[in-house]
Each structure stands twice: as structure tokens, then as C-alpha cells.
Amino acid sequence: MSVTLYKFGPVMGLPDPSPFCFKLETYLRMAGIEYTVASDKRKKAPTGKRPFLVDESGKVMADSGLAIAQLEAQNGNPVDGKLTLTERAESLAFQRLMEEHLYWTLVYFRWLDPHGVKHWTPYMKDILGVPGPVLAILKPLAQRIVRKQLAGHGIGRHSPKTIQDMAITDIGALAHWLGQKEWGFGDQPTTFDACLAAHVGKLSRSPGKTRSLWKHESIATSSVISNV
Ligand SMILES: N[C@@H](CCC(=O)N[C@@H](CS)C(=O)NCC(=O)O)C(=O)O
Structure with a gap:
């Protein structure tokens, strides 16, 4: 699976100034999910906030926590599955x-x-x-x-x-x-x-x-x- 990540962009040696974008991108890397960062800085999320993801079928996943929950459920809980x-x-x-x-x-x-x-x-x-x-x-x-x-x-x-x-x-x-x-x-x-x-x-x-x-x-x- 591969997704497009809409975030703000790197600044001050951080992948993103938004902790929500930073967290979601780090999660994608930890889960081994292929992603490309969208260059479009203007595209609006359904919630008006970043980050959000768009998958290959065009489905939009807004909100870092909700996106991670969906990806965990779809991919067999690769990151948090071991937690009690x-x-x-x-x-x-x-x-x-x-x-x-x-x-x-x-x-x-x-x-x-x-x-x-x-x-x-x-x-x-x-x-x-x-x-x-x-x-x-x-x-x-x-x-x-x-x-x-x-x-x-x-x-x-x-x-x-x-x-x-x-x-x-x-x-x-x-x-x-x-x-x-x-x-x-x-x-x-x-x-x-x-x-x-x-x-x-x-x-x-x-x-x-x-x-x-x-x-x-x-x-x-x-x-x-x-x-x-
Ligand atoms: N609960 C959301 C929070 C996202 C959020 O607050 N993003 C901020 C940047 S840190 C944003 O896009 N703000 C733009 C705005 O409020 O218009 C998540 O986890 O993704």
C-alpha cells in the first residue's frame, strides 16, 4: 500500500513544525508504509487541518490519530499491536x-x-x-x-x-x-x-x-x- 501525505514541510531540522504531521510521518516510517509527500501546500483537508493522507483509491484519512488507527486496523497493527x-x-x-x-x-x-x-x-x-x-x-x-x-x-x-x-x-x-x-x-x-x-x-x-x-x-x- 502507498499513501500521499499532506503536511507543511521540513523546518529547523525537523521533518515538520506540526507535531501531528511529524508524528504521522514517523508512524508511516515505523509501519513500513510507502508514502510520498504532496507538494501542494494549498489543498484543504476535510477538517481544514494538517496532516491528512490520501490512499491509492482516493480515500482521505484526516487527523493523525484517526489515520493511524485506520492504518493499524488495515495492516494488522504493525506498530502498536504488542501493547497490552x-x-x-x-x-x-x-x-x-x-x-x-x-x-x-x-x-x-x-x-x-x-x-x-x-x-x-x-x-x-x-x-x-x-x-x-x-x-x-x-x-x-x-x-x-x-x-x-x-x-x-x-x-x-x-x-x-x-x-x-x-x-x-x-x-x-x-x-x-x-x-x-x-x-x-x-x-x-x-x-x-x-x-x-x-x-x-x-x-x-x-x-x-x-x-x-x-x-x-x-x-x-x-x-x-x-x-x-
Ligand atoms: N487532531 C489533529 C490536529 C491537527 C492540527 O491541529 N493541525 C494544525 C497544525 S499543528 C493545523 O493544521 N492547523 C491549521 C488550522 O487550524 O487552520 C491531528 O491529530 O491531526
């Missing part, structure tokens, strides 16, 4: 911590925190695939949308210091749970590790304040980054 039900529950809970909470603290630092915005702006042109003058128009519009999203989530109603503390608490929980383990579960990487690599990769390679969050808690996962 308890491990699956832990894997899901930690992925939710990263994707539904830690991720939003990073969104704040990238788009709204004045210090973070200053450091991120030079990368935005490449991430969004638009020329500088268009970016100057798009940035305030995007910031308005992000401000609404963060207020809707609830995290955006807190002070910058509280948002930073929340990120540090999440990173600390992950670090304590992982301890010195090389992988989240057993002796091989699973979807959990793909998700972790995506978030740790983003934290450690991000410019400005986000990187200092990473330095604040030494999370013992360098093997996750280098191996996945």
Missing part, C-alpha cells in the same frame, strides 16, 4: 496530554507571546509557504484566530507565567514517567514515541522561550529523538 490494553490506555493518555494540553502551551509561545513571536517570525514564511509581504498581512489574522482558539480551549485565559508553568508541569510528568527508559513501552518504538519525538523535537529545536522550557526540565529522551 493497559499500555494502550497509558499511551493514549500521554498522547492526549501532549496533543490536547502541552501542544496548546506551545501554540501560545509561538503565536502570541511577544518574545516567542519575535523568534518564530523568520520561520513562518517557510512554514506557511507564503512570501514576506503576504505574511505581514496573514500574521495578525492568524494571531486573532489563535487567540480565539486558546480562549476557547481555556488555556489562553491564563497569564503567560501560568501557561509556562503548565508546560513545565506536563514536561515534568512525561520525564518522570519515562525515567531512563529508551522507549515508552518495551524495546521498540510505538506511536507514543512518535508523538513524544514530535513534541520533544519541537521543544528542543524551537527558537526563543520555547527552547528554554525544554532546558528547564531535562527529559531523558535523546534516544527517542535520534532513533525514531
